[in-house]
Amino acid sequence: MKKLSIDILIGSLLVFGFTALVLLISGEPVLAAFKHIWLGAFANTAKFSQVLSVWIPLTLCSCGLLYTFRVNLWNIGIEGQVTMGAIGAMAALRIPGIENPVIIMTMAFLASMLAGGTWGLLAGILKTRGGVHEIFGGLGLNFVAQGFILWLIFGPWKRPGIASMSGTELLPRKLWLATPPGWRVATAGLCIAVAVLLLTWLLIEKSKLGLKLKAIGQNPKAAQLYGISPEGYYLQAIIFAGACAGLAGFLQVTAVYHRLIPPISSGYGYLALLLVMLAGYRIILIPFLALFFAGLNVGAIQLPIVLQLDSALSGVIQGCCVLSALFILGLRQKRKQS
């Protein structure tokens, strides 16, 4: 416990020092920048609710990644799985002739999981049957998904009249997930994220499936000797990951943007990869770190307006956190050996 707190202290000092250095190089007031990030994220309920609306997709993607990291798969394709989930949801929402919003929303919900899961399965099959490492397969599929969404926005689903990067036409109001007055986050979205978080905890920590996934991740050959075939579970884990990411895409469409835009995934898939690494693959830390990352993301939005700084500062802090954590981990391991 003492070791852990020392690690956290050193880590935060490293992160703070590096960020301060970066700010000093660009000649900006260090403390003011941190203050504005804090104010931008937590000053009032409207801002905090915006943080929560970023927290939702981050948590969903991180939960998905926990399954794949359990079996030692690097599911970098999560970004594309979010995009495909959004496309799947949009495809269901565009089905003509169904008037009841509840039915159509349920269909979109299922379609997004199906689309995300299928995209994950594709990367999984490439790995197990085609011998393509999941990083390169996933990365390739990310770009394919990006091409696909661009084609849809400029082609079949373009706005009447003009096709542009600003996306498809807005959905009708009845297909927006409801938000409480004064808030900017959909209640249903929060419920889904919390439900997925609990379900993931049950499946990973408390179920037989979680145990099997862990066995495969730690030693696939030994698992095979115990009658657990790794390939089937690789696919299962990546389908789960894809489905979680698909849900994030569904919420991006129905609760945040209310249309399809080219960067619909907003880089949350990649950010979730960083987050899960920083959490050391422990589910208990995920919701808190997701809140921290989401706060940084939202807080940095106003930096260009207040201080004429680029909002990429949040990414600098996030990346630095992960590298510092890795650095400390590496040093500890090295010391243990010698």
Next chain:
Amino acid sequence: MIGDLSLSMLVASVLAASAPLIIIALGETLTEKSGVINLSLDGVVLFSAMAAFVVAKETNSLFLGFFAGGCAGMFTGIIVGYFSVYLHLSQVAVGFALSLLCRDLAYFLGNPYSRVQGPTLLSQKLPFYDSLPSSLQVILTQPLTVWFALLLVFALYYFFTFSKAGLCLRSVGENPAASFARGLNPSRIQMAAVLAGAFLVGVGGAAYSLSLKPGWGRPQGAEGIGWIGLALVIFGGWHPIRVAIGAMLFAFLQVSGIGLQDLFPGVPSQVFQTAPFPLMIFTLIFMHYSTRKNRKQGYSQNKFQQLIGKMFMSRAPKAIGQSYKQE
């Protein structure tokens, strides 16, 4: 055939567009041959492009700009190398985190310099320009980066195939333990390969902001190039000449994307730019099956099959991605 571009114009623009990509992909090839995979490419390209532009603008010297780009790349290489070679951390994790960090760092630090005019490396006429036929005049009037890239292809080919240092590097990438037993120092060789590779990636990034897409901004125009570079290394089977051909193929797709748009109206040009990724996946599948078949049957007698086999019988360095711990 493709819009209004004449053939020589097409060749000239493909050469110009492929040069930075060749440099980047070859830098990564050098690193991967030693058994280390540097996944931070995408961010490093942007970071070094920013550094190169800022330095070139401040000092008004293109040479210093390119040098700064290379050094910025090398600086990130130190992190990748130290974390993965000496601390034995997951190379993928380090590279990925660094990639995102460098990208955002580039946007943040480069913000004051966005959309300002700066020095640009222009195409230069060759000394014997006047004695050339007109089509060659168009093709051969290129910025220096193109000549550097082409020279680098053959230099690396020579290095890997004929030099002793190249042999040492490859042996570390194949089997570090055996190389250690033969008296080499795998960690040091890997570190050197990472640094040299990252330097080249940095120079490639500089070639974007100083020559091909001059200037800095968000977006710069070099986004995603690092991932394409990673794809090209695989597509080229870790062979310098094939990697370069892959880069040219991609540049051709990019350049002809403008013409293809006339053929398929309504398809945005960005869609064509994703083409290398499906190609990369197919190459990997093909490699997987061709190596498996050859292992089963031995070499085939059929000349044609031999040729195909040689073309696709490339494989990754055996120890790629694993960190070597000295016993």
